[in-house]
Amino acid sequence: MNKFGKVAVLLGGTSGEREVSLKSGNAVLAALLRQGVDAYAFDTAHQELSALKGFDRVMINLHGRGGEDGTIQGALELMGIPYTGSGVMASSLGMDKWRSKLLWKALGISTPDFAMVNAQSDFAAIEKKLGLPLFVKPANEGSSIGITKVKNKSELEAAYLLAAKADPLVIAEKFVGGGEYTVGIISDGKGDFTALPIVRIVTKNEFYDYEAKYLRDDTEYLCPCGLSLEKEAQIKAEALQAFRAIGCTGWGRVDFLMDAPEKNGAQKHYFLEVNTSPGMTDHSLVPMAAKAAGISFDALVVKILETTLKGAVNVGQLNVG
DSSP states (O other): OGGGOEEEEEEOOSSTTHHHHHHHHHHHHHHHHHTTOEEEEEETTTSOGGGGGGOSEEEEOOOSTTTSSSHHHHHHHHHTOOBSSOOHHHHHHHHOHHHHHHHHHHHTOOOOOEEEEOTTSOHHHHHHHHOSSEEEEETTOOTTTTOEEEOSTTOHHHHHHHHHTTOSOEEEEEOOOSOEEEEEEEEOSSSSEEEOOOEEEEOSSSSSOHHHHHTOSOOEEESSOSSOHHHHHHHHHHHHHHHHHHTOOSEEEEEEEEOOOOTTSOOOEEEEEEESSOOOSTTOHHHHHHHHTTOOHHHHHHHHHHHHHHOOOOGGGSOOO
């Protein structure tokens, strides 16, 4: 496909998600080559960014810090090279779970109750406020790195110390136990977005941790997800609102939790985070959702790359309310 010119597929990098990024990037590279795109692997851990000057556009398949937090996006902006995914601000916000939650709460978008934790925190008071079990996580990490499910009293401090090794900003978050789900989002090619079918994640582990995501073969992915058509439509609409509120463009994924059913059968949902550079491995969720919508992996990859031909969605013209 000559319309794309010479394409660099960014992969690897130096974050804790390097191995996942290598898998994602190589899968994407193979898809582009199958579709006749002049594409090349570019590992930012071993190649200088100045070498990108000979490329016409960039497919970002970096995960975590240095690739998903706005830094590589800023460098590409300065170099004038079109790239996939969200811009500098949205990438940075999407990586920062704390500030994402603050923004969502201000807009009335549901997200689990939380408290920020530091070395001086009253851990017992936080446990009492949020209840047990609860989750402790670094604010700026992905792939469930540094996350602990705190089930017993007096375990919060140890969980904080583990999370703080990954990031100085640490969140304690209320447990929501009705199931883990995700909504993939892609550009519709007309200046707006399409929410893909919702995927439910069922794991044998305590939660959808790194092992369940990338190493186990018994994690189940259900699509259809089992929610009613009405509930799925409501959540997809709100996921788009949450995505736009962060300022995201191109494509991404919004993760959410369902609460346990109430006596009348109703279930509340709570948005967790936005992923602005989701995985594209054989265990990844956006390709699964796209397949359920009739979009092959190769077609999905090309569709994402095509967003670099048309520029970013003008978020200021989209309704986020």
